[in-house]
Amino acid sequence: MAEPLFTSEEQKTFDAGIAEIISHYPPDRKSAGMLPALRLLQEIKGWLPPDGLRLVAKHLEVTPERAMEVASFYVMYHLKKPGKYVIDVCTNLSCSLWGAEKMLAYLEQKLGLKAGEANEKFTLRETECLASCGTAPCLQINEDHHESLTQAKLDAILAKLS
Amino acid sequence: MASTAKTIEPIISAAWGKPQSWTLDSYRKRGGYEALKKTLQMEPAAIIDEVKKSNLRGRGGAGFPTGLKWSFVPKDSPKPKYLAVNGDESEPGTFKDRYILEDDPHMMLEGIAIAAYALGVHTCYVYLRGEFKFPAERTQAAIDEAYKAGIFGKTVLGKDFELNCYLVRGAGAYICGEETALLESLEGKKGWPRLKPPFPAVVGLFGCPTVVNNVETLASVPAVFQQGADAYAKLGTDKSGGTRLVCLSGTVNRPGVYEVSMFTTLAELIYDDKYGRGMPAGRKVKAVIPGGSSAPVLGVDELDVAMEFEALKVKQTMAGSGGVIVMDDATCMVRSLWRVARFYAEESCGQCTPCREGTPWQTRLLRKIEEGRGEPGDIDMLSNVASSIAPYPPIGLGNTICALGDAAALPTHSFLMRFRDEFEAHIREHRCPFGDKPWGSFGDWS
Numbered sequence: 001m002a003e004p005l006f007t008s009e010e011q012k013t014f015d016a017g018i019a020e021i022i023s024h025y026p027p028d029r030k031s032a033g034m035l036p037a038l039r040l041l042q043e044i045k046g047w048l049p050p051d052g053l054r055l056v057a058k059h060l061e062v063t064p065e066r067a068m069e070v071a072s073f074y075v076m077y078h079l080k081k082p083g084k085y086v087i088d089v090c091t092n093l094s095c096s097l098w099g100a101e102k103m104l105a106y107l108e109q110k111l112g113l114k115a116g117e118a119n120e121k122f123t124l125r126e127t128e129c130l131a132s133c134g135t136a137p138c139l140q141i142n143e144d145h146h147e148s149l150t151q152a153k154l155d156a157i158l159a160k161l162s
Numbered sequence: 163m164a165s166t167a168k169t170i171e172p173i174i175s176a177a178w179g180k181p182q183s184w185t186l187d188s189y190r191k192r193g194g195y196e197a198l199k200k201t202l203q204m205e206p207a208a209i210i211d212e213v214k215k216s217n218l219r220g221r222g223g224a225g226f227p228t229g230l231k232w233s234f235v236p237k238d239s240p241k242p243k244y245l246a247v248n249g250d251e252s253e254p255g256t257f258k259d260r261y262i263l264e265d266d267p268h269m270m271l272e273g274i275a276i277a278a279y280a281l282g283v284h285t286c287y288v289y290l291r292g293e294f295k296f297p298a299e300r301t302q303a304a305i306d307e308a309y310k311a312g313i314f315g316k317t318v319l320g321k322d323f324e325l326n327c328y329l330v331r332g333a334g335a336y337i338c339g340e341e342t343a344l345l346e347s348l349e350g351k352k353g354w355p356r357l358k359p360p361f362p363a364v365v366g367l368f369g370c371p372t373v374v375n376n377v378e379t380l381a382s383v384p385a386v387f388q389q390g391a392d393a394y395a396k397l398g399t400d401k402s403g404g405t406r407l408v409c410l411s412g413t414v415n416r417p418g419v420y421e422v423s424m425f426t427t428l429a430e431l432i433y434d435d436k437y438g439r440g441m442p443a444g445r446k447v448k449a450v451i452p453g454g455s456s457a458p459v460l461g462v463d464e465l466d467v468a469m470e471f472e473a474l475k476v477k478q479t480m481a482g483s484g485g486v487i488v489m490d491d492a493t494c495m496v497r498s499l500w501r502v503a504r505f506y507a508e509e510s511c512g513q514c515t516p517c518r519e520g521t522p523w524q525t526r527l528l529r530k531i532e533e534g535r536g537e538p539g540d541i542d543m544l545s546n547v548a549s550s551i552a553p554y555p556p557i558g559l560g561n562t563i564c565a566l567g568d569a570a571a572l573p574t575h576s577f578l579m580r581f582r583d584e585f586e587a588h589i590r591e592h593r594c595p596f597g598d599k600p601w602g603s604f605g606d607w608s
Contacts, residue, residue, distance in 0.1 A: 024328040026242075029368055034350030035333055039292075060350070073352035073511075074333030076292045088293075092254040093455060093501045094411035094487055099607025106607070128336065128505045129455075130293055131257040133411035133485065134418045137605065143295040151607065 005051045010044050018059050031060045034070050038077055047078035075127070083123040085161050088140045089115070091126050094133035103137050103149060110158070121161075168423045169436075170397065173385045173405050174378065175421040178265040184300050186307040189268035195313065197387035201276045202321045209280035213383065215391035217403030222248055222339070222376030223454065223483045224565075225402070225471045228383075232373060234363035235281050241370040245274060245283045246348060246362075249290040249297075249377045250332055250339035253569075254455035254505055255485025258407040258419050259377035263290070263297035266381070267304035271327070273380030275308075275318055276387065278325050281373055285326050287348055292333040302329050336509035340564045341374040343511065354513050355564035378407055398424040402470050406481075412488035413445060413604050414438040424470035428452060428460070431469065432488055442604060445490040449581070453482025455502045456569030458554075458576030478555055479576070492602025494595070495581040496588050499573060500528035506570035514562040520551040521570045532600075536589035541578065544585075548574035 006014060017040040021033040037060060041052045048071050057067040071077045078086075089107060091100045104126060108114055115126040132138035135147035139154075146157055177183040177192060189195070201209050214229030235243060247270070251259040262270055274286050288305075290298050305327050308314045314327050330348060332338050338347045342356035345367050366372020382404055386394045395403035402424055411417045414432055416439045422431065428450055432438045441447060447462045452469065458479040460467075467473050471481045489498055507521035527544045530536055552560030552568040554575035560567040578585065587595050594600055 024326075026368065029349070032348060032350040032368075035347060036330060039331060039333065062350075070350065070352055074292070074335050076332075076334035091501065092505055093451075093498055094255055094417075096497075096501055097412045097487075097489065097493065097601050097604060099601065099605035101601070102607035128508050129252055129254040129256075131251050131260050131291070133255050133257050133487070134409060136411060136417070137607070140293060143293065145293075145296065 005049065005055065006044070013044055014040065014055075018056075022059070031062045031066070033060055034062070034067065035074075038067070038071055042077060047081045083118045083121050085121060085141050086123040086125065087111075088125050088127035088130070090128065090130045090132065090136075090138050092129045092133075094129075095136040095138055098136035100137040103139070103151075103154065106151065106154070168425055170405055170421065170423045172421040174262065174266075174269065174381055174407055175419070178261060183265050184267055184304065186268055186304070186311055189266070189272075193388065194268055194384075195272055195275075195319070197384040198272050198275050198279075198313070199319060200387050201279060202319060202323075206280045206282065209276065212391040213280075213386055216386040216394040217398060217401060218379065218382055218386060218394070219402050219471060220376055221378035221382065221406060221484065223253070223456075225481060228375065228379055231363065231375075232277070232281060234361065235371045235373060236364060237282075239371050242285065242368075243281055243283045244367040244370055244372040245278050245281065245286040246341075246344060246367060246372055246374045247274065247286065247288040247377060247380060248339060248341065248344055248374055249288060249294070249301075250336075250344060251294075251377070251483075252291050252336040252339055252509075253483050253485060254502065255409060255411055255451060255487040256454045256483040257409050257411070258484055260294060260297045261407075261419050262377050262381050263294065263301050267301045268308070269384060270301075270377055270381040271304055271308050271313070273375075273383035274327060275313060275325060276383050277373065277375065277380060279318065279321075279323060283373070284324050286328070287367070288327065288329045289338070289344055289348055290329065290331050291338075292331050294331070298329060298331055305329060335511075336505075337511045337564070337566060340566065343564065344374060345372065352511070354511050355566075357563055399468075399470055399472065401472055406469070406484060408469055408484045408486055410438050410486050410488070412486075413442060413490040413493070413602070414488045415440055415442060422469065425468050427466055427468055428486065429465040431486060432465065438488070441488075441490060445492065445602070445604075447488060448491045448493055449489045449495065449498075451485070451487040451489075451573075453480045454485035455487070455505060456480075456565075456572055457482045457485075458572050459580060461580050490602060490604070492596070492599065492604070494532070494600035495577055495584045496528060496532045497594065497596075497600040499577045500525065500532050502573045503528050503570070506566065510566060510570070514567060516551045516561045517567040517570060520547050520567075523547045524551075524570065524574055531585060531588045532594055534588065534591070534593040536585075536592075538589060540589060541582065541585050544574060545578055548578075 338353040343353035548571040552571035
């Protein structure tokens with residue numbers, strides 16, 4: 001028998017979250033809750049498993065294909081299980097002027113991953129502007145920003161990731 | 163350099179960095195929500211007239227007059243009306259809205275309440291870019307406080323007017339900062355811009371009249387009523403009232419967000435003690451992008467220009483989103499443009515052929531030139547590809563549904579116009595003249 005998608009605790013969190021999301025939109029516009037609902041699912045499961053997408057689609061009264069269409073458009077949704085830590089390195093202009101390309105190369109060498117690759121612990125990605133141009137270079141780890149990075153600061157941050 | 167720039171009293175940034183500046187208590191102690199009280203005694207049409215009189219222009223990029231935008235909303239529509247706050251700040255060089263959201267979100271919420279009352283809006287959605295986790299937490303906490311204090315909810319400060327405000331986070335797509343793509347995203351779809359007309363003021367969210375305003379624009383609204391529209395207008399130029407936030411980044415000594423007078427010049431922003439404090443030792447300015455990465459680049463001899471909409475337009479560039487990026491004389495302009503071009507190729511939604519095909523084509527050509535594989539016809543090819551997305555000038559008449567195409571083509575046109583010799587040198591020498599230091603050795607990673 002297939003494993004259930006949620007534990008009982010996760011189910012409660014999902015049910016309460018989806019009800020709250022739907023309440024923010026007109027009754028005939030439940031589908032508008034797609035982005036928050038996908039975020040809720042990802043917060044619970046760490047990614048968007050196919051069964052979860054189908055469940056979101058059911059609650060929002062759309063087809064699973066529609067849920068997949070939206071999920072695949074936005075880069076923050078994970079359609080495959082990512083590493084425990086998703087590291088997004090900004091290499092746009094302001095960050096590169098402060099050494100971001102070298103920071104990415106340093107990370108690639110240190111983690112043994114190329115940008116775009118993942119292992120169980122890390123997913124390393126080159127990303128576009130994170131709105132930290134004044135505190136460049138910047139990266140985010142699982143949505144937490146780390147700014148004004150130096151090699152020493154980055155090493156200290158990585159050392160804390162178990 | 164001793165300060166020569168005109169001093170202004172900060173409006174938007176006055177409380178930044180002060181203890182608990184993001185709380186309702188702190189905001190009220192500074193006179194917060196008094197402007198809302200005042201406007202709740204006014205006729206909605208009079209509020210819109212005041213905003214028109216203040217010459218407040220949108221701070222998201224296009225600089226459209228705010229009061230005029232509000233006046234386009236049909237008054238007799240039987241449909242509900244919506245307010246959508248554009249907090250999808252994502253353009254390289256632009257990072258001002260997150261400071262408002264983190265340090266003084268109630269200022270924006272007061273602007274929302276005033277706008278909603280003036281427009282007859284009962285539901286507002288605040289759309290923040292997905293990566294803004296911390297700004298979203300601060301903003302949500304402020305919204306929760308506002309509900310508890312009776313600012314949002316069944317009544318607004320006791321006035322029989324229901325207003326609900328919901329926060330929605332995007333999920334990583336720059337295009338959703340385009341107002342119609344934002345509406346699509348709010349409707350739970352992928353962010354594909356819509357054809358205009360119809361404009362959102364008439365056919366917007368869920369097919370209903372909708373005003374889309376930037377975070378800074380709405381945060382500026384309370385000041386219009388605290389100071390009076392005339393006084394607010396007088397702070398700026400004839401066509402652009404108030405102050406504005408500019409984001410300074412790149413190779414300057416003190417990057418950051420600064421609130422400046424509309425008369426402040428780019429040179430003052432970079433060199434003045436109050437702002438950028440000049441260039442790192444031994445460095446000179448080579449180029450400056452004045453309004454976010456889509457704004458045409460200026461050369462070092464063009465910095466004596468006020469950072470406001472009309473003055474920058476005369477220079478064939480734009481004030482845009484207020485993102486000023488400084489590049490010093492050790493910076494490779496081909497690599498800089500390649501970085502900018504990559505952004506637009508990554509962020510194109512793919513709906514229009516010129517943008518979908520042209521933006522990666524630009525990127526491939528730039529990479530080829532930067533890596534020393536460029537051929538003599540590549541510069542003309544690059545120019546032709548950019549022209550097929552959007553010709554230059556004029557600004558804003560591209561071949562695509564939305565302005566992302568313009569935004570992708572304008573940097574190419576302007577870099578080629580002002581720094582063509584660097585592109586030619588790359589091709590002639592079959593290498594980057596800056597070797598392995600295209601960004602110089604600035605920062606701690608060299």
